[in-house]
Amino acid sequence: MxxxxxxxxxxxxxxxxxxxxxxxxxxxxxxxxxxxxxxxxxxxxxxxxxxxxxxxxxxxxxxxxxxxxxxxxxxxxxxxxxxxxxxxxxxxxxxxxxxxxxxxxxxxxxxxxxxxxxxxxxxxxxxxxxxxxxxxxxxxxxxxxxxxxxxxxxGEWTATMNLTEPQAGSDLAALRSRAEPAGDGTYRISGQKIFITYGEHDLTDNIVHLVLARLPDAPAGTRGISLFLVPKFLPDGTRNDVRCHSIEHKLGIHASPTCTMIFGDHGGAIGWLVGEENRGLNCMFTMMNNARLAVGLQGVAIAERAYQQALAYANERRQGRAAVGAVEGMSPIVMHPDVQRNLLTMKALTAAARAICYMTAEALDRAHLEQDEASRKKAHERASLLTPVAKAFSTDIGVEVASLGVQVHGGMGFVEETGAAQHLRDARIAPIYEGTNGIQAIDLVVRKLPLSGGATVQAQIASMRAIVTRIMKEGTPAFGATGPRLRDAIESLDRSTSHLVKSLSSNAPAEALAGATPYLRLFALAQGGAALAEAALAANRLISEGDNDPAHAARIALCRFFAENIAVGAQGLEDTVMSGSGFLQDASLALAS
Amino acid sequence: MxxxxxxxxxxxxxxxxxxxxxxxxxxxxxxxxxxxxxxxxxxxxxxxxxxxxxxxxxxxxxxxxxxxxxxxxxxxxxxxxxxxxxxxxxxxxxxxxxxxxxxxxxxxxxxxxxxxxxxxxxxxxxxxxxxxxxxxxxxxxxxxxxxxxxxxxxGEWTATMNLTEPQAGSDLAALRSRAEPAGDGTYRISGQKIFITYGEHDLTDNIVHLVLARLPDAPAGTRGISLFLVPKFLPDGTRNDVRCHSIEHKLGIHASPTCTMIFGDHGGAIGWLVGEENRGLNCMFTMMNNARLAVGLQGVAIAERAYQQALAYANERRQGRAAVGAVEGMSPIVMHPDVQRNLLTMKALTAAARAICYMTAEALDRAHLEQDEASRKKAHERASLLTPVAKAFSTDIGVEVASLGVQVHGGMGFVEETGAAQHLRDARIAPIYEGTNGIQAIDLVVRKLPLSGGATVQAQIASMRAIVTRIMKEGTPAFGATGPRLRDAIESLDRSTSHLVKSLSSNAPAEALAGATPYLRLFALAQGGAALAEAALAANRLISEGDNDPAHAARIALCRFFAENIAVGAQGLEDTVMSGSGFLQDASLALAS
Structure with a gap:
């Protein structure tokens, strides 16, 4: 397929x-x-x-x-x-x-x-x-x-990001790679970097490595890291002192080489400082929102691919007789309610994640392009708030949807030949790289909820409420229980947000950290539901204007499915956030035994 | 590890x-x-x-x-x-x-x-x-x-089960393999079977194939299938007319050959009838409870393995500084709340699935070993009720836990060398074979809820309630909100059960089929929580008797974590079951567009 x-x-x-x-x-x-x-x-x-x-x-x-x-x-x-x-x-x-x-x-x-x-x-x-x-x-x-x-x-040349070292993954403070000033404005870079995507390849004539390293007199920790540009081939055409030592044998994305890079085997790779000394992490953060959004889009992408493949298989494969709408002979499995549930779950999660990612992209655009600074700041904060949700939710559902895709295929899903298994293998990296999803959740709670004293997240919740108010007014039977279900999810989000903000301000970081992952999921269910509702409202309007594209009714049906079958998980997530760090005191017991 | x-x-x-x-x-x-x-x-x-x-x-x-x-x-x-x-x-x-x-x-x-x-x-x-x-x-x-x-x-010889054919997976009615009586009490078997686990191997001198096939005059559908024993080597030592044509290139369990078997290339493999003619499916069902339980145990098994590996890695790998309980230098990641949540989720799901599987095994034993027939019947029905839950929940959580295990490893989880990825690949087959988990859910709702007019499931729910009553009486602070949370989950289960039983009896099969999968999960959350609570009560009693094994306090902590963080999903699942087949009418729209 x-x-x-x-x-x-x-x-x-x-x-x-x-x-x-x-x-x-x-x-x-x-x-x-x-x-x-x-x-x-x-x-x-x-x-x-x-x-x-x-x-x-x-x-x-x-x-x-x-x-x-x-x-x-x-x-x-x-x-x-x-x-x-x-x-x-x-x-x-x-x-x-x-x-x-x-x-x-x-x-x-x-x-x-x-x-x-x-x-x-x-x-x-x-x-x-x-x-x-x-x-x-x-x-x-x-x-x-x-x-x-x-x-x-x-694209004549490609670039890489060289952050990770064996002892420094999520914690960049532990970086050890060195950069020595050569006295001529250049630096000599040495060290080992791991997990470097496309660190070496044959697609282009040159590769431009951006490398985090420490100057000799740099302070310890993250305030002593600088960013350097280290090309594979120097401007004079000679080969720089950098090489790919080995590549990883990975679960998925096999075609993408994941390299261990060695800088400075022969005295140091020649590099140029990017930005100020010791401000390398700042430079990295600049691009992080975009890269995290891009990885979120990978989650959407693999979910879409897995959904298309599962749907095609379900339309083709015949087994049993469906209880409703039976056809001659065996029914295509797409007619069985349980398979329909799987496929609709796949499609609804994909659509919700897509909407969140695109909303994040639009906020990033406004953060750059708005005329006045206040609007730019507001958009920047909205983008900052949404980015960890876009990254973590989309990549989590990427794995979930790809796994459901395997399930829809039955035994054929476990056979590599069909390709469904590859999607699951490929999908599994996205919750890990560009900041693990646990890190995203912590970022959301610890750094993003406090933006503008909480006004940023409150504005976002208000925008979700406004959509639900419109749904409630609509009264279209096809919406089913969409309005009440989404309202409940948003209220769960609101209460959970207040709880976490309070925990942070009363200096109870463990409480906030313990609830971060379920909170992010809860945020995504409310935001994703609201986004699908906005799509459904637009579809409904177009229908009423005489547009008879059947995709419009489908958008309403999908929104309803999400609200009634997926967003209903919000209450349990709120309970989890609220029970908070209660489990931590005894966690060591349970994990030690 | x-x-x-x-x-x-x-x-x-x-x-x-x-x-x-x-x-x-x-x-x-x-x-x-x-x-x-x-x-x-x-x-x-x-x-x-x-x-x-x-x-x-x-x-x-x-x-x-x-x-x-x-x-x-x-x-x-x-x-x-x-x-x-x-x-x-x-x-x-x-x-x-x-x-x-x-x-x-x-x-x-x-x-x-x-x-x-x-x-x-x-x-x-x-x-x-x-x-x-x-x-x-x-x-x-x-x-x-x-x-x-x-x-x-x-074990000097092994056996296989030859059910599946390319057109007949979940739907055995579509079987085409043939068996012709040879006139001497034996039969000549011909046909192609796929996905035959250990259909051919070098572990033993002989392999005994049990094969489903149709006699020439057999009725169509499942009432025309007979079971035959077809050995690789005949009693006289000659090779039978059966061969392995190819093996699958699979996502996981690579060491286990999955064979396409060809029977009767040269006139028919010699086979012997097992049981009565046309009653083959009945013979298969005999062993199905046990095999399904065994696959459920595979889910528990891979979850346990993935948990052990993730815990070992989390104790060893150091990144960042934990907010609470910081140590010299970087903290082992097991100290970070988000990692603790992942590990406790893994451990709690594994323990709950293990408990459900072992309860099923005990019921199967009682179904065979009880003195009086009434007790045997009761136990048989309890085993029948629990079997689809044991199979589907355990194998679902096997995948979930193995996936969390990859996540705890960060980038190292995506590299095959650590082994975490293998667990995920291996785990993925168990929700598929021996009846997909969708089939298990349908079996639970359509065949098992009606047992003894609903008395079997009601007795099971009553046994869960009795445990919660004991928890509520206990008043031990370490139990936290275990009592109320589990009570809520069991009441959700009770209401959902009534709803589905009513749907079945009022001839609304689509409603029951649509809710089957979330219902099975809800059943498992309530039953798993009750089982962990029973373990916690036993542990508490032992502590009060002076047994100072730290594992006892850990069992209480684990039960509490499950109740407060996992069983709280019950309400959302109930909402989903209750909203029922509402999504079906529009599903075709959403899946067609």
Whole structure:
């Protein structure tokens, strides 16, 4: 089963949930119209369907092969990457000054979803290049910008992020890599970095490594980390002192090489400082919102792919006789209520996660593009609040949906040949990298809830309530119990938010930390439900205006399913958050025995 | 990280939750004492730890290799199987008349858990042999019993179950394999069977296939299926007309060959009828409860293994500084609240699933061993009720716990070298085989709730309530909100049960089918919580009697964590069951668009 980019659902979500229409009307995107967005996404969808998706299975089988320090990607990979950059897709969100098309994050997010649905192992590479471009624009010297940005924007070169070391994963304070000033403005970098995605490959002639390291006199901890640009090939064409030592044998995304990189075997790799000394972590944080959103989009992407594959199988595979709507002979399993529940769960979770990710992208756009500073700050805080939810919820449901996809296939799901199992294997990395989902939950509770003294999260909750109020007024029978169920979920979120904010302000961090993960899920259920309700309201309006696209009724049905079958988990999550750190005092007992 | 059989937790669960002490006191197990059980389980644990567990990783890497119709198992596999049978483990539950030790299902279930924790790919083989033994005892002719039982009981030969065909998975009515009477009392079997676990291997000299096929004059559907015994080697030593055509490339349990078997390439494999003509499905159902319980135990087993590995990693890996209980330098990640939540969730789900499986085993024992028929019937119905819950809940949580285990490992969890990923890959088959978990949920609702006019399920709910009443009376602060939370979960179960029973009796099957999966989960949360509460009550009593084993306080803490953090999902599941088939009418819309 191949992938068909769900462009119409994507465009609908962008327009009616993430606010593309409003943003265009506001003049936020001066060069964009809804029609142009549609045209671009149609084209991106075709590329994803026709060029990338067919490589996914072979990429998994072949993987990336390391020999004598060089990595060969899977057959067809290099050609596809070249075609992709030549079609301008890498440059889509890039700055116009360096050859980019300067198109909004919202539009690019839809594209990122499609590249990753087509192949997660393909899609993750450009995410890192995008992050490096952003770091250079914000923090790079003019020389570095001039030397590197154009080729990174076009995709002629790729970039990597070198953060992790064996002893320093989530805790970057423990970094040990060193950087010595050479006296000529350059630095000599040495150290070992692990889990470096596309750290070495044959897709491009050069690779630009962004590397976190410590200067000799740097303070300990995170305030003593600087960021350096270390190219594989130096401007004079000579090879730099950096090499790929080994690659990981991973559960999934086999086609994407995950490298252990050694810097400075022969006296130190030549590097240039990006930003100020000892402010490297600050530079990293700049790009973190975007990269985390991109990984969230990977979760949406793999969920969409798994859903499409499971639905196709369920329409084809016949077993038993359905109790309702029986056909001649055996029924396609899609007619069995239990299979319908699985498929609708997959589709509803995917749609909710997509909506949250696109809303985050729109907020990031507004944080850059709004005219006045107050609006930019408000949008930035909204984006900051939503980013950990977009990353963690989308990647969690990516795994859940891919696992349900295996289940819908029955025994065929466990056989690698069908591809359903690959989606589960691929999906499993996304809750881990770019900050584990546990870290995202802590970020949400500890750093994001206090934004603007709590006003940011309160405004978000108010926006959810406003949608539910509209649903309650609607009175359309097709909405079923959507209104009351979502209202209950939002009230659970509101009470849980107050509880956590209070815990933080009364210096009870363990209470907040203990509740972080269920709180994030609760936030996503309320926000995801509200977003699907907004889509359903728009669909209902279009129906009443005479638009008879059957997808509109489907949007209402999907929203209802989410509210009645998924958002109802909110109460239990609230109970969990409220019972809080009660379990911690005895946890050591239970874990020791 | 290797496996250490959790014998003391296992024995505690058997004694105080599954009722081993009571069963021994009742005289149910005349040849067993608690001390003897402990001795046997200690020995089984050692074998699992020392002989089987070390093979698990290499079994995964090497897999089973098919060449010229013969399969070679992974290095060390054959020797381990031989040592295992020679130590008498295969014969443990087997009938005394045929060389077995006749020990109870409850005891064997604990062993099955341990074999499967050590290696799921190893553990699944004997499950099939056990099923065949049972079918032959109940339905085989004296000749078949005499010719096969002894070697199957000892494990000198293994057995397979040949049900599935490409067009007939969950729906056995669609079977096409044929059996022609040869006129001499034997039959000629022909057809293709897929997904045959250990259909071919090098562990033993002979393999006994039990095969479902149709006689020439058989009625259509499930009432026209007969069961045949088809040995790989005939009694005269010649090779039968059956061969392994291919093996599957699977997501997990690589060391266990999954075969496509071809019967009758050369005129028909020689087979013998087991039971009556056209009553084959009946013979299969005989052994189904046991096999389903065994697969449930695989879920427990892989969860236990994943938990042990994650806990060991979390104690060793240091990152960041914990907010509470900080140590010198970086804290072991086990000290971070979010990691504690993950580990406690893993442990609590595993313990709840274990308790449900062992309770099911004890019910199966009573169904065979009780003196009077009324007691046997009651126990049989209780076992029938609990079996789908044991199978589906345990295997669902097997996947969930293994996935959390990957998460606790962070990036290292995605690297195959650590083994955490293998557990997830292995775990993923158990919700599928031996009846998908969707089928289990339908079985629970449609066939099991109506048992004895609903009295069976009501008695089970009453037994849960009785435990909660005891918890409420206890007043021990360490129980926290255990009582109210479990009470709420049981009341949700009670209301949902009434709703589904009413739907069934008012001829609304779609309503019941639509709610089946969330209902099964709700049942398991209530039953699992009640079981952990029973363990906690026993632990509390022992503490008050002066037993200062720290594991007792841990059992109370674990029960509390389950009640306050997991059982609280019951309300949402009830809401889902109650909203019922509302989603079905619009499902086709949402799935078509």
């Amino acid at each position: 191949s992938y068909r980019a769900p462009v119409s659902d994507i465009v609908f979500t962008m327009r009616h949930v993430a606010g593309l229409d409003r943003a265009v009307a506001d003049g936020l995107y001066p060069d964009l119209t809804v029609d142009l967005a549609q045209t671009i996404l149609d084209e991106a969808g075709r590329f994803a369907n026709d060029v990338i998706a067919p490589l996914n299975r072979e990429g998994d089988r072949h993987g990336a092969v390391l020999k004598d320090g060089a990595i060969t990607t899977a057959p067809g990979w290099k050609e596809a990457y070249k075609a992709w950059t030549e079609a301008g897709w890498n440059a889509l969100p890039g700055p116009v000054d360096y050859g980019g098309q300067g198109l909004p994050m919202l539009l690019n997010s839809a594209c990122v979803e499609m590249w990753n649905s087509a192949s997660m192992a393909f899609g993750i590479g450009p995410v890192l290049t995008m992050g490096a471009i952003e770091a250079l624009i914000k923090h790079g010297s003019d020389d570095l910008k001039g030397g590197y940005l154009e080729k990174l924007v076009s | 290797s496996y250490r059989a959790p014998v003391s937790d296992i024995v505690f669960t058997m004694r105080h939750v599954a009722g081993l002490d009571r069963a021994v006191a009742d005289g149910l197990y005349p040849d067993l004492t608690v001390d003897l059980a402990q001795t046997i389980l200690d020995e089984a644990g050692r074998f699992a730890n020392d002989v089987i567990a070390p093979l698990n990783r290499e079994g995964d890497r090497h897999g089973a290799v098919l060449k010229d119709g013969a399969i070679t198992t992974a290095p060390g596999w054959k020797e381990a199987y031989k040592a295992w049978t020679e130590a008498g483990w295969n014969a443990l539950p087997g009938p005394v008349d045929y060389g077995g030790q006749g020990l109870p299902m409850l005891l064997n279930s604990a062993c099955v858990e341990m074999w499967n924790s050590a290696s799921m790919a190893f553990g699944i083989g004997p499950v099939l042999t056990m099923g065949a033994i049972e079918a032959l005892i109940k339905h085989g002719s004296d000749d078949l019993k005499g010719g096969y039982l002894e070697k199957l009981v000892s």
